[in-house]
Amino acid sequence: MQTKTLDEILSTLTQNDQGVPLYRRVEERLKSAASLEQFQNGALFPDELTLANRLGVSRGTARAALSRLVQQGLLERKAGVGTRVARPKPRSGISAWRSFSREMAEKGIPVETYSSECRAHPATAVVAQALQLEPRTPVLRLDRVRGWGGVPVLFSSSWLHPRLQLTGAEDYSKPLYDVIESASGIVAEKAREDFTAVAASAVLAKRLGVKPGSPILLRCHAVCEANGRPIEYAEVNYVSSRFTLTLDLRRESLGA
Amino acid sequence: MQTKTLDEILSTLTQNDQGVPLYRRVEERLKSAASLEQFQNGALFPDELTLANRLGVSRGTARAALSRLVQQGLLERKAGVGTRVARPKPRSGISAWRSFSREMAEKGIPVETYSSECRAHPATAVVAQALQLEPRTPVLRLDRVRGWGGVPVLFSSSWLHPRLQLTGAEDYSKPLYDVIESASGIVAEKAREDFTAVAASAVLAKRLGVKPGSPILLRCHAVCEANGRPIEYAEVNYVSSRFTLTLDLRRESLGA
C-alpha cells in the first residue's frame, strides 16, 4: 500500500465507479485518509465543509460518509470540536480474555475426579420441586469432587430424574449429558441457572481443602428437555479462588 | 400498555420535548407503531411520505428515524417495495439475558437506586482490555447502589465505551440498554459473563450494609454489539443473602 498524501486522496472524484453511491466512494477515500500517519495522534480530521469541497460533493454526502465511519468505530466526532481518528484497536488478540474453565476445556486439560459416589436418596423439598416429583421420592444422587492438577475445585451433587432409568453403575467419567443421552435417548435442551455466593461450611471446606468461610460460588442448575420435562437438578460448589465460571450470552430478542 | 391506534400514534407531534431532536421523537412513535398487531404479519408499514405528512415532518426526518430502526433490526426496507416490521431472527444462540431492572420489572419488583454517580475515570488494565482501549483512556463510569424495599442489594460499576458518546447526563433510571440504544442507536447483543464469589471488602460492606467478609456474588459482564465491538464492561456485586441471579439457557442449536 503506497502512501498517498492527503491532497491526493481528497482529489475530486472521477466519473468512474458509477453505480456505487457517492457517499460510499467518499467513505472509501476517507477511510484511506484516516489511515494517514498524521491523524494517528489525535490530530483533527479536516472538517465536513472542507472535505465536501475538496471532494466535490455536498456537505450532506460527506457527512453521510463520515457518519458511517463513526458508526464503524473508525472515527469519533464531537460537536463544536471536530472529527478525530479513533484510537487504533490494540492488537487482534481478542482471545486474551479467557476464563479458567474454558481455557481448560480448550486446552484439553483433563478434569480429574477425586471422589465419586452415586446412590439413591429421598428427594428434598428443593429437589422435588425442581424435578417435579413428590418429596421423599427416592432419586439417584451423584456426588463428586473434581478439579485439576491435583487441586479440588468443585463439589457437585446431581439429582437425576427417575424417568431416565439410570442404575448408578454408568460410567460417569464421561460428560454427564452424553451418559444420559446414550442411556435413555433423552436430550438435554434447556437449563435454568441460579448463582449465589456462600461461605464454605465446615464439611464443604474439608472436602475442598479450603478454610471454612471461604467464598464459594454456588450454582444451582435445573436441566430439562425441550418439552420442559425435568432431567437433572444439580448444586455445584466452586472454590472461587480457583475458578471463574464464564458464559457467553446473547440478548433476548426485543420484539413482542 | 394501552394499545393506541395507528392514527393516534401518528398524530402530529407536539411542541413539547424540545431539546430532543425531531428524528428521535419520530423514532419513538414509529417504534410504537411497529409493535402494532397489524404489522406483525409482514404487512407493509406506511410509506415514508405518508409517515412524514402524518407526523408533520419532512421526508428526510422521517427517513432518518426509519433508518435508525432499520439499523436496530426492528424494521426492514426494500427498494421499490416498502418497509416491514422485521421478524425477530431465530436466535439460535445459547441463551438470553435481560437488564437487571427489566428482569425485576417483569417480576413486579420496583428497583430503587440509592446512589448513582457517573463520571469519567481512567481505564484500568482490566477495563481497557474488555473495551479494547488503551489503558488510562478516560472512560465514563456509572456507579450505582440498587435494591428494593429500602434494602441495598447490589453495587455495580459500569464502564461505558467512549464510542457511545454518552455525556453522563443521561437518565440512568431507565434500563441501561435502552439508554444506550436511544442515545447512540447501538444495540447490545452479546455478553460474556464471569461469575465468582468473593468476601465483601470493608468499603463494599459499608456501601451495601453487610458485615465485612459476607459472601458476595461478583459478576463481570462484558457486553458488545453483534459485530463484536465492545459496549460496556461492568462489575456487579450482589449481596448473596438477598439476591439470586437466574439465567435461562438453551443448548446451542446444531443447525446453522
Place this chain on the structure above:
DNA sequence: TCAAGCTAAATGTTTAGACATTTAAATATG
C-alpha cells in the same frame, strides 16, 4: 488574577426538492 461572557468554528438538525433505482403489477404484444 480570575471568572464571566463573547465569539468563531465545528458538528448537529431540519427542510424542500430533484432525480435515480428497484420492484411488482398492469398492460400490451407476439
Place this chain on the structure above:
DNA sequence: CATATTTAAATGTCTAAACATTTAGCTTGA
C-alpha cells in the same frame, strides 16, 4: 397463452440552504 413492456409506487441518492448547539479559546471587566 406466454412473454415483453410499461408504469406507478416505493425506497435510494444527492444537493443547497438555513439555523441550532456545543466547545475551545479569547476578551473583558471586577
